[in-house]
Amino acid sequence: QxxxxxxxGGLVQxxxxxxxxxxASGLTFSTYSMAWFRQAPGKEREFVSAIIGNSSHTTYADxxxxxxxxxxxxxxxxxxxxxxxLKSEDTAVYYCAARESTTWSLVPAGxxxxxxxxxxxxxx
Numbered sequence: 001q002x003x004x005x006x007x008x009g010g011l012v013q014x015x016x017x018x019x020x021x022x023x024a025s026g027l028t029f030s031t032y033s034m035a036w037f038r039q040a041p042g043k044e045r046e047f048v049s050a051i052i053g054n055s056s057h058t059t060y061a062d063x064x065x066x067x068x069x070x071x072x073x074x075x076x077x078x079x080x081x082x083x084x085x086l087k088s089e090d091t092a093v094y095y096c097a098a099r100e101s102t103t104w105s106l107v108p109a110g111x112x113x114x115x116x117x118x119x120x121x122x123x124x
């Protein structure tokens with residue numbers, strides 16, 4: 001049974017930082033591309049960042065480029081999202097997603113497994 005478990009969310013002031021982590025189990029982690037999505041109240045789930053299995057390639061939404069960094073540790077089956085210079089518009093539930101592919105997808109339907117989400121709230 002595949003499980004993705006996010007952690008690290010919370011309340012932070014604008015300009016602050018948070019580090020999200022997602023630990024996977026039940027899958028061969030290195031063969032999966034991993035991504036972070038987020039969903040704010042009343043909005044659709046949107047792509048944030050993705051990283052392929054060997055960590056050689058990453059991609060970011062324009063809205064977070066230069067502020068967020070995605071990394072992964074295949075030995076620990078974890079993927080992390082370092083979020084700096086947070087803004088109020090970053091407030092959302094953040095989801096970890098896994099895709100059994102050597103490529104990423106920018107849409108939620110492209111992912112096979114999801115975590116339960118972790119709330120990030122940025123106060124202005």
